[in-house]
Amino acid sequence: MKHILGVSAGYHDAAVSVVREDGEIVFAGHSERYSKIKNDPKLSIELVDAAFNFKIDTIAYYERPWMHNLQQLISREYNFSSLTVHDTLRQHLGADRIKGRTLTAFPHHLSHAAAGFQTSPFREAAVVVIDAIGELDTISIYQASYNKDNQAQYEKVWGQRYPHSIGLFYSALTQRVGLKPQEEEYITMGMAAYGDQSLIHDMGEYAVADYFNAEFYENFHIGFDPDKFVGEDNNNIAAAGQWITERLIQDIMCKAAHLTRSDNLVYMGGVALNCLANQYLGRYFNDIWIMPNPGDAGSSLGAAALAHGRPLRWAGPYLGHIITGDYPVDSALECLLRDRICGVANGPAEFGPRALGNRSLLADPRGSDIKDRVNDIKQRQRFRPFAPVILEEYASEYFDLPGGFGSSPYMQSVARCLAPDLYPAICHVDGTSRVQTVPYDSPSGIRALLEAWYAATGCPMLLNTSLNIRGEPMVNDRADADRFENEYGVRVVS
Numbered sequence: 001m002k003h004i005l006g007v008s009a010g011y012h013d014a015a016v017s018v019v020r021e022d023g024e025i026v027f028a029g030h031s032e033r034y035s036k037i038k039n040d041p042k043l044s045i046e047l048v049d050a051a052f053n054f055k056i057d058t059i060a061y062y063e064r065p066w067m068h069n070l071q072q073l074i075s076r077e078y079n080f081s082s083l084t085v086h087d088t089l090r091q092h093l094g095a096d097r098i099k100g101r102t103l104t105a106f107p108h109h110l111s112h113a114a115a116g117f118q119t120s121p122f123r124e125a126a127v128v129v130i131d132a133i134g135e136l137d138t139i140s141i142y143q144a145s146y147n148k149d150n151q152a153q154y155e156k157v158w159g160q161r162y163p164h165s166i167g168l169f170y171s172a173l174t175q176r177v178g179l180k181p182q183e184e185e186y187i188t189m190g191m192a193a194y195g196d197q198s199l200i201h202d203m204g205e206y207a208v209a210d211y212f213n214a215e216f217y218e219n220f221h222i223g224f225d226p227d228k229f230v231g232e233d234n235n236n237i238a239a240a241g242q243w244i245t246e247r248l249i250q251d252i253m254c255k256a257a258h259l260t261r262s263d264n265l266v267y268m269g270g271v272a273l274n275c276l277a278n279q280y281l282g283r284y285f286n287d288i289w290i291m292p293n294p295g296d297a298g299s300s301l302g303a304a305a306l307a308h309g310r311p312l313r314w315a316g317p318y319l320g321h322i323i324t325g326d327y328p329v330d331s332a333l334e335c336l337l338r339d340r341i342c343g344v345a346n347g348p349a350e351f352g353p354r355a356l357g358n359r360s361l362l363a364d365p366r367g368s369d370i371k372d373r374v375n376d377i378k379q380r381q382r383f384r385p386f387a388p389v390i391l392e393e394y395a396s397e398y399f400d401l402p403g404g405f406g407s408s409p410y411m412q413s414v415a416r417c418l419a420p421d422l423y424p425a426i427c428h429v430d431g432t433s434r435v436q437t438v439p440y441d442s443p444s445g446i447r448a449l450l451e452a453w454y455a456a457t458g459c460p461m462l463l464n465t466s467l468n469i470r471g472e473p474m475v476n477d478r479a480d481a482d483r484f485e486n487e488y489g490v491r492v493v494s
């Protein structure tokens with residue numbers, strides 16, 4: 001059968017996705033997992049080779065190169081690339097790979113939208129895309145549906161453009177609190193819980209001209225004014241920026257609900273990873289779908305979806321490199337009961353930034369010492385919380401899940417932790433947890449491991465964090481898992 005290769009490359013976190021002509025997503029992976037360079041903007045040869053194991057007929061690029069160059073000119077980044085799709089794909093894949101194949105490119109925000117809508121369970125939806133900048137677009141609202149021929153249709157009903165950008169504001173905030181923009185936004189989000197509300201008013205006055213249209217006084221592409229908030233506590237700056245971001249997002253969601261009159265939300269773009277803000281989405285929509293790789297890497301799947309035109313079959317985010325063999329339930333359980341910490345590397349790697357059971361460092365969440373032990377292994381800031389992974393049917397006993405998501409299989413929203421004193425390792429200082437719920441039909445063996453753990457201990461959840469060596473991307477293959485074992489002395493079972 002024929003296959004479509006979707007490509008996202010050249011800026012940050014290069015990725016590819018392969019869609020079969022019947023709509024099956026047969027492979028999707030991040031370049032960084034192969035090259036070991038975090039957020040690698042270039043396509044790794046190994047990743048491309050893995051994609052070309054399938055019979056590729058069409059190659060779809062996630063944005064239009066000529067528009068990318070225009071954006072670079074206007075935003076004064078001057079990171080120019082080739083102007084044509086042909087030259088761009090030749091540069092990323094090599095002349096031999098593109099020869100004789102149909103080449104195409106789609107608008108940046110439309111690729112985000114399609115990665116969401118065409119993997120969603122919906123026949124119609126409001127699609128909201130919020131990122132930093134893509135071809136000068138920063139926010140897009142689409143009305144999406146399928147026509148009688150099952151072809152996806154997207155009508156853009158509202159948009160915001162550079163320099164007004166929630167994503168750029170949050171990246172500037174991340175830089176202002178001493179972290180790496182476009183990479184460590186999730187740490188800014190964690191810091192916000194430690195801050196107070198003292199700077200919200202001043203930051204709002206400084207930054208936001210119009211909440212409902214997400215218009216800013218400043219171009220945050222060049223960062224915060226260095227004379228602002230001098231001497232203020234970074235946690236308070238993060239808290240104010242997070243609060244403002246949440247209000248901006250809520251106003252956009254309110255607008256999207258009003259303009260589309262849809263009860264279904266598909267939410268995409270890098271800002272959709274802000275799981276603190278996502279707890280409020282249920283105020284505006286009954287049902288919510290965020291494809292678990294909503295950033296530009298996930299747009300490789302969006303470009304392939306647009307070339308395909310029809311719905312894709314979404315079976316889960318386990319789409320990458322496969323470590324073969326049955327999920328090691330017995331050995332992982334034995335390891336957890338003995339050591340309380342165990343790595344698992346099995347099956348297809350997760351497509352997206354979060355470890356969801358196939359490349360996970362797991363631990364017993366009970367008691368007060370485990371957080372420090374895992375933090376010591378991960379060598380990361382002590383304030384950062386760990387996430388729980390729990391049997392879905394027990395989630396409501398331990399967490400108050402927000403409306404709109406139903407369950408939380410991809411850790412996309414925070415939930416209120418109902419027993420923070422019993423499980424301090426997986427409850428943040430603000431009393432929330434980034435919960436992964438695991439349903440009966442999960443394609444990951446983490447379900448069977450959780451069942452075995454529950455049978456042995458009476459506790460239906462584990463602490464779950466990504467399996468990676470400090471400074472490196474997530475473990476991809478067994479050789480990476482062996483390096484992890486040697487580096488940290490923690491067993492990794494496959």
Ligand SMILES: [Fe+2]
Nearest residue numbers: 131133134296
């Ligand atoms: Fe984007």
